[in-house]
Amino acid sequence: xxxxxxxxxxxxxxxxxxxxxxxxxxxxxxxxxxxxxxxxxxxxxxxxxxxxxxxxxxxxxxxxxxxxxxxxxxxxxxxxxxxxxxxxxxxxxxxxxxxxxxxxxxxxxxxxxxxxxxxxxxxxxxxxxxxxxxxxxxxxxxxxxxxxxxxxxxxxxxxxxxxxxxxxxxxxxxxxxxxxxxxxxxxxxxxxxxxxxxxxxxxxxxxxxxxxxxxxxxxxxxxxxxxxxxxxxxxxxxxxxx
Amino acid sequence: xxxxxxxxxxxxxxxxxxxxxxxxxxxxxxxxxxxxxxxxxxxxxxxxxxxxxxxxxxxxxxxxxxxxxxxxxxxxxxxxxxxxxxxxxxxxxxxxxxxxxxxxxxxxxxxxxxxxxxxxxxxxxxxxxxxxxxxxxxxxxxxxxxxxxxxxxxxxxxxxxxxxxxxxxxxxxxxxxxxxxxxxxxxxxxxxxxxxxxxxxxxxxxxxxxxxxxxxxxxxxxxxxxxxxxxxxxxxxxxxxx
Numbered sequence: 001x002x003x004x005x006x007x008x009x010x011x012x013x014x015x016x017x018x019x020x021x022x023x024x025x026x027x028x029x030x031x032x033x034x035x036x037x038x039x040x041x042x043x044x045x046x047x048x049x050x051x052x053x054x055x056x057x058x059x060x061x062x063x064x065x066x067x068x069x070x071x072x073x074x075x076x077x078x079x080x081x082x083x084x085x086x087x088x089x090x091x092x093x094x095x096x097x098x099x100x101x102x103x104x105x106x107x108x109x110x111x112x113x114x115x116x117x118x119x120x121x122x123x124x125x126x127x128x129x130x131x132x133x134x135x136x137x138x139x140x141x142x143x144x145x146x147x148x149x150x151x152x153x154x155x156x157x158x159x160x161x162x163x164x165x166x167x168x169x170x171x172x173x174x175x176x177x178x179x180x181x182x183x184x185x186x187x188x189x190x191x192x193x194x195x196x197x198x199x200x201x202x203x204x205x206x207x208x209x210x211x212x213x214x215x216x217x218x219x220x221x222x223x224x225x226x227x228x229x230x231x232x233x234x235x236x237x238x239x240x241x242x
Numbered sequence: 243x244x245x246x247x248x249x250x251x252x253x254x255x256x257x258x259x260x261x262x263x264x265x266x267x268x269x270x271x272x273x274x275x276x277x278x279x280x281x282x283x284x285x286x287x288x289x290x291x292x293x294x295x296x297x298x299x300x301x302x303x304x305x306x307x308x309x310x311x312x313x314x315x316x317x318x319x320x321x322x323x324x325x326x327x328x329x330x331x332x333x334x335x336x337x338x339x340x341x342x343x344x345x346x347x348x349x350x351x352x353x354x355x356x357x358x359x360x361x362x363x364x365x366x367x368x369x370x371x372x373x374x375x376x377x378x379x380x381x382x383x384x385x386x387x388x389x390x391x392x393x394x395x396x397x398x399x400x401x402x403x404x405x406x407x408x409x410x411x412x413x414x415x416x417x418x419x420x421x422x423x424x425x426x427x428x429x430x431x432x433x434x435x436x437x438x439x440x441x442x443x444x445x446x447x448x449x450x451x452x453x454x455x456x457x458x459x460x461x462x463x464x465x466x467x468x469x470x471x472x473x474x475x476x477x478x479x480x481x482x483x484x
Contacts, residue, residue, distance in 0.1 A: 008308020016298050023294060024266065027286050037273060044269050052265060056258050064342060066250020100306060104384060111376075134353075135377050142346060142386045 004061045013053040021046045069143055072102075073239050074136045074165040075231070077149040078158060078210060079173030080202045081188055082180035084219035084227075088173060089149040091228040096145060096235065104139050106132060106148040120199040126157045133161030140165055145239075153207040169238055171231060172213040177202050179220050214238075246303045255295040263288045311385050314344075315481050316378045316407040317473070319391040320400060320452060321415030322444045323430055324422035326461035326469075330415060331391040333470040338387060338477065346381050348374060348390040362441040368399045375403030382407055387481075395449040411480055413473060414455040419444045421462050456480075 025042035029035060075092065077085040086107060096103045111132060119125075129152050136146040152158055162168040180202065181189045192200035199205045215234055217227050267284035271277060317334065319327040328349065338345045353374060361367075371394050378388040394400055404410040422444065423431045434442035441447045457476055459469050 005308045005310045011308060012298075012302055015302075016295070019294060019298060020262070020291060023291060024283075024287060027290070028270065028283055031279060031283055031286070032274075041266075041270055041273055044273070045266060048269070049262060049265060052261060053258070056254075056261060060254055060257075066247045066253060068247045102384060104380060131373060135380060138346060138377060139380060139384060142344060142381060142384065144384045 004057070009054055009057045009061070012057060013050045016053060017046055017050050020049065070101075071167060071239050072140050072143055072145045073167040073169050073235060074140050074146045074148065074161075075169045075171060075235065076136075076152070076158065076161065077147075077171045077173055078152045078213075079175060080177060080180045080207055081151060081200075082183045082185060083173040083175040085171075085173040086149045087224060088171075088217070088219065088227055088231065089147050091224050092231045092235075093147040095228060095232050096147070101145050102143065103145045103147055106136060106146060106150075108150045120205075122154070122205075125152075126154060129154070129157035130160055133157075133164050136161065137164035137166075140167065151201050151207075153201045153205065155208040155211060158210065167238060169215070169234065170210055170213040171215045171217065172210045174209070174216050174218045175220055176218070246299070251296055251299045251303070254299060255292045258295060259288055259292050262291065312343075313409060313481050314382050314385055314387045315409040315411050315477060316382050316388045316390065316403075317411045317413060317477065318378075318394070318400065318403065319389070319413045319415055320394045320455075321417060322419060322422045322449055323393060323442075324425045324427060325415040325417040327413075327415040328391045329466065330413075330459070330461065330469055330473070331389050333466055334473045334477075335389040337470060337474050338389070343387050344385065345387045345389055348378065348388060348392075350392045362447075364396070364447075367394075368396060371396070371399035372402055375399075375406050378403065379406040379408075382409065393443050393449075395443045395447065397450040397453060400452065409480060411457070411476065412452055412455040413457045413459065414452045416451070416458050416460045417462055418460070 021042045024045050025038050028041050029038040032038065075089070077089045079085045089105070089107075093103050093105050111128075129150060132148065132150065136148055139146050152161075158170065162170065184190060188197065188200065189203065191197045192203040201207050215231060217230065219227055263284045266287055267280050270283050271280040274280065317331070319331045321327045331347070331349075335345050335347050353370075371392060374390065374392065378390055381388050394403075400412065404412065426432060430439065430442065431445065433439045434445040443449050457473060459472065461469055
C-alpha cells in the first residue's frame, strides 16, 4: 500500500508545469502572434497552476478508483540439496526487486531456525511444507511475490501448496543426484552416507519429482544468468495485470 | 503494490483539464480583456493538453520516487474464550477496510483447521502462536495490517510475537471468566467443566494476563461501537506515516 509523499506531488507539479506552460506559451503565441503577452500569461500560469495542480493531486491520492493491484505469484523452487535452487532463487528474487516487484524470500534453512522442533520424518516435513504454503498464500493474497526454496521432496505436500495459491509456479531444479553429491557444499551428503544424518533426501529418503512443473532446469552446465533468465521470462508471462 | 489503470489516468487528465482550462481562460482574459481569444486559447489548450497530461502521468507511474509505504501494525487480541475478542476484532477489521487499509484477519479456529494436528498442550499452543506470529510479522513487513484473534494464554508466546513484529499492538480483552462462562456461546465451558475437553483455558489451564498491553477492554457492559472505536482510535495513532 503506497501513498504519495508531498515531495513527490511537488515534483510532479513542477515537471507538469514546465511541460504545460511551454505548451500554453506556444498556443497563445500561435493564436495572437504577440510575443510579450504570451510570455506574461505563461508566467502567471506557471505560478498559479502549481498550487492548483498540488491541490488536484492531493485529492486524487485519496481516491482508490483506478488503482489496480498487480497479480503476484508464488515461485516454488524444489530439488535436491546442492541442486542449485537457492542460488537460482536468490538471483531471480534480486532481479524481480530490480524490476520493482515486492518480493518475500522464504528459505528452508531460515524457517527451520524459527521452528527448531520441526523434524525430518515424512509427517514433520509434510506439516512444515503445508505451513510454509499457507504463509506463501497469505502473502500472495496481499499482493506480495513469494520466492520459496525448499527441498520439498513429496508430491502430495507440493500439491497442497499449489491448491492454496492462486498463481503457483513450480520450478523443478532437476540437477542429478550424482552432480549434487559431487558439489556437496555443506558436506551433508558425506554425513548422510556415513549415517550421521538420518532421513536425508536422495540418500535414505525419497525425492518424488514433480509430475507437472511449470519449468524444469538442470543447473549442471548452464550459467546462472541463463537459468535465471528463463525463470524471469516465465514470471513476466504469468504476472500480467489481472 | 498498485499501478494506475489507463481509465484512472484519463479521468485525472479530464478533471485536471477542466480545472486548468478555467484557470487559463481567466488568466488570458484578465491580461488581455478580450473574451473571444481567451475562449479560443482555452479550447485549444483543452484538447492538446489532455494528451500531454496523459503522457506525463504514464511516465510518473513508472517512477517509484516519493511513493511512501504506509506503516502497518499487528493488532493482537488476546482473552478467554467467550470474552468477545472475535466479535471485536471482526468489527475493527471491517472498519479498517472501510478506511482503505489492507487487512488480513487471522483467527485461531480457521488456522487450526489448516493444521489439525496442533494440540492444546503448553508446547503445542506455544509452537502454534509462534508460527502465527511469524506469519503476522511477514505480512506486516510487506505493508499489510494484521488483525489476529487468539486466546494465546501464555505471556512468553505473546512476547515472542511482539519481538517479531515492528508495530505490535496488544489488546487484552479482559472480560472476567464468570461473564465468559455465562455467555458460553459454543458450549465449551460446559464441556470443559464436565471433563469432555482437557486443557481448557480458564478451567484446567491458566490464562496469564498481559503484563503491559497497549489497551485493555472489558466487553461485559459496553456496546461494540464504543469498544471498537477505542481500538480504532489507537490504530490511527500508531500507524501515522513513517
